[in-house]
Amino acid sequence: MIRAEHLTFSYGRGTLIRDVQFEVHPGECLVLTGPNGSGKSTLLALIAGAFKPQSGSVRVEGALGMVPQGTALFDDMTVEDNLLFFAGLNRTSVPEVLPFGLEQYRKKRVASLSGGSQKRVSIACALLGDPANLLLDEPCAGLDIAYRGELAGLIAELKKEGRCLIYVAHEPAEYAAFFDKLLFLGEDSPRYYGAEELAGATLHETTDRITETYRALCEGSRKEEKHDGNL
Secondary structure (H helix, E strand, O other), rough: EEEEEEEEEEEOOEEEEEEEEEEEEOOEEEEEEOOOOOHHHHHHHHHHHOOOOOOOEEOOOOEEEEEOOOOOOOOOEHHOOOOHHHHHHHOOOOOOOOOOHHHHOOOOOOHHHHHHHHHHHHHHOOOOOOOOOOEEEOOOOOOHHHHHHHHHHHHHHHHHHHOOOEOOOOOOOOHHHOEEEEOOOOOOOOOEEEEEHHHHHHHHHHHHHHHHHHHHHHHHHHHHHHHHHHH
């Protein structure tokens, strides 16, 4: 389980994370979304323990894996050597058969792989040691629609395994099919949705409703930036 209680974090004079609260239970996926600069990656850093909050607390039960933006891999090393490196950091071992269809790329250099395959390697590295909790920071950024569909299937599998997932994304179409909880950042009071609020809605209707809320947040954020610039 991952729990945040009254979490607040500031950079300089501005408050980026303000009174954020949520719980993610085994088998659930919480999606963090909002305009650029709204604090999504910062919130992941707080959950991972890289930053300390000014107030509030974060509780993580069980091991934590993280898939960062980009790939964070060694391009000149093979897929297997990358996995061995991260397995050593986690004091665990590499599975005999690699997941996500990576077995065929075991001896290939990461630099020779497509963006989607590199992202699969990143996720495989994050899952070494079988963590109960997984953070994914914009895992579909810069990748094609086919990969998004494949990743959605993977998220569904990880949920069935009982993992707690926190997933950062911008586009509602990317996550509308698998989210359980949705936290919009970017305004004074973070806006929170549960999938049950959209029960009975089609996937298209769900995407439209989330898009409408997201667009309003982005417009509000731009107005706030313009106001600050006139001070």
